[in-house]
Amino acid sequence: MAGNSRSSIHGQWSSRWVFVLAATGSAVGLGNIWKFPYIAGENGGGAFVLVYLICIAVVGLPVMIAEVMLGRRGRQSPINTMKSLSQEAGASPLWQLLGWSGVLAGFLILSYYSVIAGWAINYVLEMGAGTFSGSSAGQVKAVFDELLADPLKLTLWHTLFIIATMVVVARGVRGGLEKAVTFLMPALFMLLIILLGYAMNSGAFMQGLAFLFTPDFSAITGKGVLIAMGHAFFTLSLGMGAIMIYGSYMRSEDSIARTAIMIVAADTVVALVAGMAIFPIVFANGLEPGAGPGLVFQTLPLAFGAMPGGLLFGTLFFILLFFAAWSSSISLIEPAVTWLVENRNMKRVSASIVCGIATWALGMGTVLSFNLWAEVKLFDMTFFDLLDFLTANIMLPLGGLFVAVFVGWIMSRQSKADEMATKHLFAFRAWNFLLKYITPLAVVVIFLQSTGLLAKITA
Numbered sequence: 300m301a302g303n304s305r306s307s308i309h310g311q312w313s314s315r316w317v318f319v320l321a322a323t324g325s326a327v328g329l330g331n332i333w334k335f336p337y338i339a340g341e342n343g344g345g346a347f348v349l350v351y352l353i354c355i356a357v358v359g360l361p362v363m364i365a366e367v368m369l370g371r372r373g374r375q376s377p378i379n380t381m382k383s384l385s386q387e388a389g390a391s392p393l394w395q396l397l398g399w400s401g402v403l404a405g406f407l408i409l410s411y412y413s414v415i416a417g418w419a420i421n422y423v424l425e426m427g428a429g430t431f432s433g434s435s436a437g438q439v440k441a442v443f444d445e446l447l448a449d450p451l452k453l454t455l456w457h458t459l460f461i462i463a464t465m466v467v468v469a470r471g472v473r474g475g476l477e478k479a480v481t482f483l484m485p486a487l488f489m490l491l492i493i494l495l496g497y498a499m500n501s502g503a504f505m506q507g508l509a510f511l512f513t514p515d516f517s518a519i520t521g522k523g524v525l526i527a528m529g530h531a532f533f534t535l536s537l538g539m540g541a542i543m544i545y546g547s548y549m550r551s552e553d554s555i556a557r558t559a560i561m562i563v564a565a566d567t568v569v570a571l572v573a574g575m576a577i578f579p580i581v582f583a584n585g586l587e588p589g590a591g592p593g594l595v596f597q598t599l600p601l602a603f604g605a606m607p608g609g610l611l612f613g614t615l616f617f618i619l620l621f622f623a624a625w626s627s628s629i630s631l632i633e634p635a636v637t638w639l640v641e642n643r644n645m646k647r648v649s650a651s652i653v654c655g656i657a658t659w660a661l662g663m664g665t666v667l668s669f670n671l672w673a674e675v676k677l678f679d680m681t682f683f684d685l686l687d688f689l690t691a692n693i694m695l696p697l698g699g700l701f702v703a704v705f706v707g708w709i710m711s712r713q714s715k716a717d718e719m720a721t722k723h724l725f726a727f728r729a730w731n732f733l734l735k736y737i738t739p740l741a742v743v744v745i746f747l748q749s750t751g752l753l754a755k756i757t758a
């Protein structure tokens with residue numbers, strides 16, 4: 300089976316660089332620019348950032364390599380890939396469930412991801428129209444609060460974003476995904492560099508750096524550690540099949556490990572640069588680092604509104620955020636679309652429409668959770684908080700854990716070595732060791748400690 304010359308029925312990237320761009324496009328998204336700064340702010344800064352970086356290195360990178368490898372060997376939707384690879388390994392067909400949980404997670408994430416990406420679209424227009432020129436912190440916050448209080452506006456942008464996503468997905472691997480990322484990613488990197496230069500002159504650059512990089516371990520809790528680990532999976536698009544499906548379009552002759560390192564490095568750099576651009580502005584204006592999901596929407600317009608050229612750079616920034624979200628959202632739904640094409644005999648266009656409508660409908664729950672349903676809570680969380688917590692902090696780490704167990708313990712060494720085709724025996728062994736022991740242990744220990752069980756067990 301899965302011989303080296305096979306390719307996916309859905310298509311193949313035209314070069315190694317396109318795979319790097321596409322996977323980086325998936326990884327770099329709202330997670331880096333919107334979520335990372337606000338969860339770092341809520342969880343005390345430096346110590347949280349350190350835990351996050353450790354998780355990226357010892358859990359994220361090995362799982363990234365494993366997922367690309369599984370995808371390329373299986374060359375199908377994550378569900379069918381897990382089915383044939385478990386057959387190849389003589390293991391239980393239940394391993395397919397890993398593919399199913401991935402498809403479900405992607406669908407759940409896209410439903411709220413699209414609503415937040417919609418905020419970015421709204422801010423492109425507000426910034427461009429000069430709404431924030433000379434505004435006070437209170438006025439900027441009022442614009443944000445008004446947006447969240449308006450279900451119609453949120454629905455409009457959410458709808459637009461789902462359509463944008465589905466148009467790309469419907470056009471397929473080469474005509475859609477590949478074309479989108481080869482334009483979006485270079486644009487995104489250029490905008491980010493411009494923005495960093497801008498933040499360096501904001502006045503409180505050093506204070507921002509100190510907040511991000513001086514660990515204060517008293518500021519982090521068990522739940523903070525869980526959030527840091529969950530975010531390592533979320534930001535790298537791991538644990539749900541997105542990277543697996545992108546791996547299935549990769550050419551057989553390209554090196555997996557080297558490519559994965561590039562993707563992880565690029566994603567981490569973007570998150571840190573986003574933090575370095577945002578916290579100086581927070582401190583220079585006496586804002587609250589723990590402001591929550593509104594952080595970038597309440598800090599950056601203030602700074603842009605007060606600076607020369609702010610209208611232009613501010614508008615560019617929110618365009619960047621929108622692009623970053625767009626190149627990620629397509630990978631969230633690609634696993635589901637490919638499964639419908641493979642198993643339900645659907646055309647890509649119809650499969651995209653079905654997925655789009657379903658995600659749109661579920662997304663309405665998130666839209667309403669910011670206004671009409673703001674008081675509807677389960678475990679003290681709104682609909683949006685619950686989806687975010689369930690996917691990023693539970694489903695993705697569990698998915699990653701099972702990827703590690705499958706590759707570390709179930710797949711034959713021969714299959715792995717064959718697909719990786721590595722000449723670096725030491726690196727291969729180190730990777731295998733991390734997947735076998737360290738990744739599962741880290742995920743389980745972090746789960747246990749966040750529930751307080753670890754303290755009870757060790758007491």
Ligand code: PFF
Pocket residue numbers: 325326327328329330331405408532533534535536537539540541542627628630631
């Ligand atoms: N990695 C994306 C981000 O950081 O915004 C979010 C994401 C995309 C998560 C694709 C999971 C995924 F499969």
